[in-house]
Amino acid sequence: MSIRINSSKCIGCGKCSNICPGNLICMKGKKASIEFPKECWGCTACMKECKFEAIELTLGADVGGNEASMTVRINSGRVEWKIAKGAERVNIEVDPMDSNKY
Numbered sequence: 001m002s003i004r005i006n007s008s009k010c011i012g013c014g015k016c017s018n019i020c021p022g023n024l025i026c027m028k029g030k031k032a033s034i035e036f037p038k039e040c041w042g043c044t045a046c047m048k049e050c051k052f053e054a055i056e057l058t059l060g061a062d063v064g065g066n067e068a069s070m071t072v073r074i075n076s077g078r079v080e081w082k083i084a085k086g087a088e089r090v091n092i093e094v095d096p097m098d099s100n101k102y
């Protein structure tokens with residue numbers, strides 16, 4: 001499980017780099033880059049910080065299949081997870097106030 005950064009969407013704000021607890025993301029020029037993707041443990045902090053949906057998480061076979069990926073958008077305080085696998089699309093909307101109930 002690791003993130004991928006879509007450089008065409010990245011505007012170089014640096015927020016993902018600042019929040020990663022493992023210091024795995026660095027800025028190269030005006031684009032974010034993950035140096036050691038295998039070290040990423042998929043906490044999704046960088047994804048939630050990025051306002052441009054420039055970071056996606058590739059999902060392991062145990063949670064979605066090897067070809068599935070996930071992006072996230074914060075919309076009016078709600079968290080919208082978008083999962084894509086081939087042509088399949090699933091959207092999951094979560095109220096952060098409820099997220100610790102499960």
Ligand code: SF4
Nearest residue numbers: 010011013014016050
């Ligand atoms: S938070 Fe998003 S837009 Fe900002 S540097 Fe990171 S990937 Fe780029």
Ligand code: SF4
Nearest residue numbers: 020040042043044046
């Ligand atoms: S998912 Fe977590 S560990 Fe992986 S790069 Fe983003 S903030 Fe760092």
